[in-house]
Amino acid sequence: MKSFGLYVLLVGLPFLALIGILHIGQRLVPPRSIGGSWELLISSSGSTALLGPCSGLAPAGTSQMRLSQSGPHAEVTLAGNPPIRLALLLSGNSVHATGSSTGKSPSEGCELTLNGEIFGPMGQERMEGRISREDCPECEPMNFTAVRLSGGNAR
């Protein structure tokens, strides 16, 4: 009987607390979901495209962009050889990402900045913005549009 009483006290009561926690947590609002695969379309703004190791971001055609999200932070992986990785910060519907490619030498790397806005309902998100090269003042920024293909960090 004593063991049963202890069991109810030590196991049953915390279980009730769990129900309360789950109830309270329904009011929490996390950052919007932007993780997963995106199809990136870069449009030339009339000027020369990004050069050198960032040439994987061709102005014509589409490429893949993958976002691995943890809260308001995400790791952006842009297709390239080698791939370009950016650290992204989500603030509301705005995104700001910076990073560089891992070129064979520092002089061959490029530092990119991505700024954009996210539109559309859940499951049909679009991202529009600009990608620019901070280490190349003569390089014109490029406008881009991205469409979310699949959601989630891993499926």
Add this chain to the structure above:
Amino acid sequence: MSLLILIVQIAVILLVARIVGWLFRAIQQPQVVGEMVAGILLGPSLLGWVAPDISARLFPPESLGYLNSLSQVGLLVFMFLVGLEFNPRLIRGRGQAAIVISHVSIVTPFVLGSLLALYLYPRLSESDVSFTGFALFMGAAMSVTAFPVLARILTERNLLRSRVGTVAIACSAVDDVTAWTILAVVIAIVRADAVEVPLWLTMAGTMAYIAVMVFVVRRALRWLESFYHNRGQLTQDMVAIVLFLLLASAWTTEWLGIHALFGAFALGTVMPKEQGFVHDVTKRLEDLTVVLLLPLFFALTGLRTSIGLVTGGEMLIYAGLILLVAVTGKFGGSTLAARIMGMRWREAGAVGILMNTRGLMELVILSIGHDLGVISPAVYTMMVFMALITTFMTTPILEWLYPARLFREQSVAEAAVDEEREFTVLLPVSLPASGPGLLEAAAALAPAGRKPRFFALHLERTSDGSLTRVDPGRIPSRDEVLLPLLSRAKERNLTARPLSFLTHDVSRDLLSEAYTRGADLVLMGWHKPIVGRSILSGTVGEVLRRGPGDVAVFVQRDAEPWRRVLALFINPETDGTVLELARRIATNTGAVVTVLQVLSSEEEAPVARPAAGMEGLLWETVVSETPLETIVNQAVEGDYNLTIVSTNRLRETEPSRFGLHSDEFARALPANLLVVRSGGALAAGRVTREARASA
């Protein structure tokens, strides 16, 4: 090309896992912890950071699918083996305490983890993941205990049979079943959110599945057990049946929506628990799984783990909170519950730190969470490091809380409660056929006036990387190695108590048992081919050097009763044991016992025959410059079927007379040989408590 890359990947992972695992064993950590670390080192945390080109070439994204598939198969088999080890006998005698401690050790971290989710959800999750799924998963992930690693730590520290060890194993076993059941529910809830399958449907399907497993499959498997007994071994067809059932069960639970691993675990739990069957199935499946497939899983875990995600003050705070909650919930909850159930604080703390071991089971759960998308990469990384840290900290904290010295003192104290003035003999047995001969020899060596008490000990060595072999449910009286000895003891109306354990270090555990049982005599058998290997080496040599009381090695060549016995006597200080044993044999068996005194020259004065107690012995004195050859010749010519010699004095002053030639001597003798060492007061025949405690 894909196959080439896969082969290289497997080879590299295997090599790195073995090397790092070996390094961790060298620092007294379980090998599996090293293999987990190896996986992380191969990922972006190290290899991807210092050599990204090599990492990209070794693990191109398109190749990871094959690696993942292989690792999942390995996980399925592993979870099956974990379920196979689950035995209700583990809980026997400790059911109430085990259930209370176990469930408190689950619910406390579960609730704390869910509470932490209130803080982490808006900071580390996303809108595609519901709070319920995130919080329940965090709770489930915090509440798991790594039963295999816990068992491994207990075995290596020789604590499996202690009060702390038996309670921890029982709690962990209950923990396993409970936690996986909870996890199945959590997975069903998470997937119900995602795929719009009503939860009640998934739960109903799961209940039906469990009912079929318990009431149909478990009973049907008794047929397999009978088949195994009839054949006397596990055939390849039986292995195929087991694997097919494993895959069918895994497929069923995956289809139901509660993950394939649960099905593998469930099948393991309903398999027959007969010791031999479990042993053989495990033996067939474990090596390939543990050596080859699990490291692939660790590598994939490492590839998903990036320490770069946990940089910056904010992230480090989150990681610290996760670790704090995990330790507080598991260690604190288990310790408190154990204390409430009557254990002392130190023992309760030891149970708590053991239950805090998360190891491989945590990684399995995290990989499920990652695949479901319910935890983000940053949370995944933080939890992986939490799993590593909590597992790594177990051994040193356990040594601090519950040092081996305390365990020995407790064991000695417990043994002392049962002490009577009995002549205690420890008989280590490794071959069934040698048992009866050892028993007969031991019975002949017992002193008159004292009731002999025999402990028949079978120590089965575990393999270095073995994860799942625990066997605390083994029944010593049904140990096949000991059965012939026990049967002979019954025929002769002798008291023989069986002891049967898994061990990581045979000589250490053998000595520990000798001290704990207060053995007056340790009588070992020698059955290896005496070619190029001295009797005085290895485990036998170790026990001869360090054993308590008296130690003897019996080289048995035939099972004939001892009719004529020859005892070599050179020095009364060191060969007193030989004389005493010779006297006992004469008294107990009625054999004709001749004491042969060998003098090195005519000038050497013979030792006077002791006045009392040696009436039944014949005395001969010979002069010989080659005493071993003389003994051999005497043994052959005199048709002696047992020769007794001592090692002590001979090894110390004239090693060439015995030490280096012990194997030649043993080979040359045609009949049985008894090698004895004097280590204590043979007449008194008891080991002092101080000697035991200081071992």
